Amino acid sequence: MRKTVSDKRFPTPVRVIVRHHQENIIATAWDAVEFLRRWPARRGLAYRRALQHCLDALDGIRSAKKAWASFTAAVREEGLLA
Template sequence: MSDERFPFPVRVHSPTSSLIVSTAWDAVEYLKRWPGKRGRDYRIALQHCLDALDGLRSPRTAQVSFVTAAKTAGLLL
C-alpha cells in the first residue's frame, strides 16, 4: 500500500468544517464521510484514490479525480 502525497494539497469545506487533503489516504477518509452528493464523480474519485493506495494509479490521477468530485459537489475552496 502506497500513500504518496498529492502534488499539492486540496482544501475542501462543508457547512461545518474545512480540511486540507494531502494524500490519497486523506482523500479516502474524507470520501467516507462525504457531505455532498455521491454521484458519478464521487465514485470515480473513490476508486482512483483506492487505486492510488494500491499503487495502480498515480497520486496525481487520484488528486484530479478528487478535485473534480469536490468541484461537482461544491466543496472546493
C-alpha cells in the same frame, strides 16, 4: 525504505469546505479516502470515480496525481472546493 500509505502525496493539497465552513486539508490519497467515506454530498459518478482512483493510488495501480485530479473534480462538482 518501504513506502507507506501516507507517501501517496497529492501534487498540491486540496482545501475542502464542509458544514459550518469547516475547512479540511486533503494532502494524500489516504486523506482523500477518509474524507470520501464521510462524503457530505451526492455520491454520483464523480464521487465514485474519485474513491476508486484514490483506492487505486493506495494500491499502486494509479498515480497520486490522477487520484488528486479525480478527487478535485468531485469536490468541485459538489461545490466543496475552498
